[in-house]
Amino acid sequence: MSNGYVAHAAGYVDNEGPKIVSSRFVHEDGHTLARYLETGGYVGLRAALAKTPSQVHDEVRDAILLGRGGAGFPAGIKWGFCPPGVWPRYLVVNGDESEPGTYKDRLLMECDPHQLIEGCLIACYALGLSQCFLYVRGEMALAQERIAEALNEAYAAGYVGKNILDTDFSVDIVLHWGAGAYIVGEETALIESLEGSRGMPRLKPPFFPAAIGLYGKPTIVNNVETLSNLPWILENGADAYKRYGSEASPGTRLFAVSGHVKRPGVYEVEQGVTTFRDLIYGDNFCQGMREGHDLKMFIPGGGSAPWFFEDHLDLPLEAKPVGAAGSMLGSGAIVIMDDSTDAVQACLRVVRFFARESCGKCTPCREGTTWEEQILRRIYDGHGRPSDIDMLLDVADNISPGPYPAAADPSQGLEAVPFPPKQTTICPLGPSSVAPIVSALRRFRPEFEAKITARASIPVSAG
Amino acid sequence: MARLNAENLATANEILSRYPVKKSAMIPLLHLAQEQDGYVADDAMAHIAELCDVTPAEVVGTCSFYEMFKRHEVGTYLVNVCTNISCMLLGGEELLHRLEDKLGIKHGGTTEDKMFTLEDYECLAACTEAPCMQVNYRYFHRIELDEAEKVIDDLRSGARTDIPPHGTLGKVRQHIPTGRSAGIVPPEQANEAPVWLPAPTPEGEGS
Structure with a gap:
């Protein structure tokens, strides 16, 4: 396919613009060590090893590298939360990408696994992390193959393992497969899963991973894309990185x-x-x-x-x-x-996702998301009751009390409430189910009401 | 079905050697059991409990949490159709219904010949390539209804053999060459600062 599409990296569009993490997507063999080395691979690692670990940390902090997993917290600051003097420390790479609509990490793992490995090495060097676990979503068979191949090559060539590039720096990187659970993308659930348990989030505090993480030890959990930025930053420096993007969000x-x-x-x-x-x-x-x-x-x-x-x-x-x-x-x-989209259907589909993926640990989410789905289902199917919209908002309010951010609408006198919302649950999955409901009702309430009052003959979809 | 066979037991031991705590190997070992039998058998879970030094109940507990682990027989080919938001907008549900008609089963079901299991799946991470589906976790992007039927026909007739049977994930495994490991030890035995870190300064590192 022409038009900017890159067939071997299906979905990626090669447009004009700076490329920091996607520079090798255009190469069909971008995942191999040979191509990686030919295109500047492991230069960032060498640059890092020429500095002291704390200088590497400073460089990343100066670059204001914001986490790419969702929360957008600066990686350099997160790295600083490890309590001093507590060993060992671990790195867990969050490659359990399953947020509806998202798939940048899959492409990074499939098309440029060495870049990710190099990023992991730089992080481990800077913070004294003794082992790295690369947690890849279970459904991504090709990403698992590509990372396994890349790790095997990197071990053989001396980039990973004992005495990396003939220095004192030694670290093992282990590829770990997930098995299909959206909630495992939450960092404490990821750690639970990596410990071999059901992937249910832990309460924060006290279980902030940087302090009490994997096996109760300090653990840095970073997203795939975040780490993939590190080789470029170490090779070109924080100042070069800050030339892209805005002051508060460089790159x-x-x-x-x-x-x-x-x-x-x-x-x-x-x-x-x-x-x-x-x-x-x-x-x-x-x-x-x-x-x-x-x-x-x-x-x-x-x-x-x-x-x-x-x-x-x-x-x-x-x-x-x-x-x-x-x-x-x-x-x-x-x-x-x-404009061809049915707001009720779209809302139902997103809510259904959260209802299916709720881990069941917190009652408001486990019960609430199920209720939300059932109510939306009957509205969509034409069996809605006049009280349903209020009931929906009431259930939502029990998961995420108070005004929900999306409800802010100056034209209706509702003040802006910044994200994220309040929650009665351990993790944000439950409150996430409220997002489509409040958004859709705020703008398209008449569509919901029409389905309830008209009881139109809407085809019932299986699902 | 069975406990892990000799070859898989060797692989299992290699996997176990990569984790500081044995229980961490549980999910990879469950995948291995699923690769062997096409699903996770009770005997295999008992075997994994022995290998990981936990009770069989703990293995069932973990296994039952994750959607990819099947504790009963499924088809040789697991067909997952994404119906999440991006695919729904571009025909994911129509694709699912076409395949239900084609296979004569509802989603969640398995054909009588045990060739196909059809699932209504959550986001498969190929949203710009909607509608998409996976067969044994191999992608089909922007798939037309007729193309999807042809995939089923080709798999059934044996004209298409590039997709391994259900349970096989990555066909390449990680191997740490002998002597190349940095040394994987239980956390309580690794309680010293790594050698490459300079001695802590009064400011303290990691501030």
Whole structure:
């Protein structure tokens, strides 16, 4: 396929713009050690090894590398939370990417596994981490193969293992497979899963992974994309990195834009500079809505994020302004829905995901998400009751009490509440199920009411 | 079915050697059992309990939490159709219904000849390539309804053999060459600062 598509990295669109993490996606053999070395591979590691570990940490802190997993917390600061003098320390790489709409990490693992491995090595060197676990989502068979191959090559060539590049630095990287559970993407659940248990989140405090993580030891949990930025930062320096993006959010990010656009794809985008409008309508990006349709709503940061509408198009792709507007950039997943979309159906589908994926540990989420799905299902199927909308909001309020960020609407006198919302649960999965409900009801309440009052003959879908 | 066979037991021991705590190997070992038998058999779970030094109940506890582990026989080919938001917008549900008709089963079911199990799956991480499906976790992007039927026909007739039977994930395994490991020991035996870190300064490292 032409038009910027790269067939061997299906979904990736090679557009003009700076490339920090996706530079090797265009090479069909970008996952091999030979190609990696030919294109500047392991230069960042050598640069790191020439510095002291604390200098490497400083470089990453100076670069203001924001976590790419969802919360957007600066990696350099997170790294500083390990209590001094407590050993061993571990690195756990979060490759359990399963947020609806997201798949940048899969491409990074499939197309450039050595870049990720190099990033892991740099982090381990900087913080004195003695072992690294690369937790890859179970459903990603190709990513597992590519990482296994890359690790085997890297071990054989002396880049991983004992006395890396003939220095004192030694670390083992172990590939670990998940087995299908969205909740394991939450960092404490990830650690539970890696310990061989059911992947249920732990209460924070006290279980902040940096202090009490894997096997009760200090553990750094970083996202695949976050770590993939490290080789470039160490090779080119924090100052060069900060030349891209905005002051508060330097560098680039991968965004997966899916749904009703002409050219959906995964794009590497400068943070804070590009707006949603550029991304959706720009010639260099998605090239607009599909013919004959207009934008109805879009999800700016994966299934967990409250929806945005036309009036949000000029917000920059940057965590802070998006958060202040009541949503989040999350894991870089943007789902575009045009005017042919049934708001009730879209809301039901996202809520159903959370109902299925709730781990069952906290009652408000376990029971609440199921109730939400049932109520939405009957509204969608044409069996809704007049009291259903209030009941839906009441159930939502029990999971996420108080005004939900997406409910903010100056035109209705509702003040902006920044993301994230309050929660009665251990982790944010339950409150995430509230996002589509509050968003859809805020903007499309008449659609819900019409389905309830008209009891139209809407085809019942199996599911 | 059975406990892990001799070859898989050797692989299991290699996997176990990569973890500081044995129980951590449980999910990879459950995958290994599933690769051997096509599903996770009770005897295999008992065997894994012995290997990981935990009770069989703990293994069942972990196994039953994860969607990919099947504790009963499923088809040789597990067909997962994504119906999450991005695929729903572009025909994921139509694809699921077409395959239900084609296979004569509802999602969640297995065909009588034990060739296919069909699942209504959550996001498969190929959202811009909607609608998408996986067969034994191998991707089919932007798949048309007729193409999907042809995949089923080709797998059934044996014209297509590139997809390994259910249970096999990555066809390549990690191997740490002898003498190359940094040394994997239980956490309580690794309580000293790594040698490459300089001695702590009064400011303390990691601040």
